[in-house]
């Protein structure tokens with residue numbers, strides 16, 4: 001899955017950078033459709049969770065942020081510790097470009113959202129993002145190794161706050177973007193309803209208390 005993910009990310013990168021002639025684009029489109037048909041020979045439904053995923057921990061192979069198998073993930077390489085901290089490392093390429101040469105602002109928000117959620121989940125405070133505030137302080141360039149750090153803040157019932165920042169690995173003193181988030185754990189009965197179509201128990205986004 002990871003190997004296919006790597007190959008497809010190379011393909012996505014090539015697809016958004018190519019300047020080959022139109023006939024070559026048409027030939028590539030035929031090949032891409034053939035490949036899609038081959039993969040669809042056995043595929044899961046829209047709400048089904050991948051057999052390799054663990055919905056209790058929340059780790060997902062096809063996450064659009066960090067999933068090793070996802071062609072659209074940058075992908076972020078993230079880790080966390082049980083004291084409510086998370087880090088992420090990523091170098092963002094052309095598929096996630098916003099203004100020329102810069103990372104798209106929505107992608108910056110996505111990366112920050114992920115490390116925020118991961119920090120509190122690591123401390124056993126899983127939840128869904130209720131609010132996300134991002135301050136974009138400096139342009140974030142493509143092709144630059146980036147470091148994200150997040151830390152859990154206050155907890156109050158099902159609510160948990162966290163804050164995060166984004167820097168370039170080679171200039172950690174310059175904050176490129178920072179974020180605060182409020183995360184709310186779903187009540188067990190609400191989670192059962194929201195995730196019923198998956199047919200699985202989904203602990204990572206639910207209050208465990």
Ligand SMILES: CCCCCCCC(=O)SCCNC(=O)CCNC(=O)[C@H](O)C(C)(C)COP(=O)(O)OP(=O)(O)OC[C@H]1O[C@@H](n2cnc3c(N)ncnc32)[C@H](O)[C@@H]1OP(=O)(O)O
Nearest residue numbers: 058114117118121128129130131157159182184185186187
């Ligand atoms: C490891 C990484 C995992 C990946 C994580 C990825 C993060 C995501 O992308 S999550 C997806 C995006 N987010 C969503 O889809 C959330 C959609 N929203 C919802 O489902 C609901 O609004 C939800 C769950 C946030 C709150 O609903 P519900 O559980 O019914 O809360 P509710 O009972 O109304 O409120 C609980 C408390 O939170 C407060 N609250 C609710 N929403 C907000 C809000 N947006 N801002 C401030 N406070 C809020 C309420 O005032 C209430 O406070 P109190 O207990 O003091 O009265």
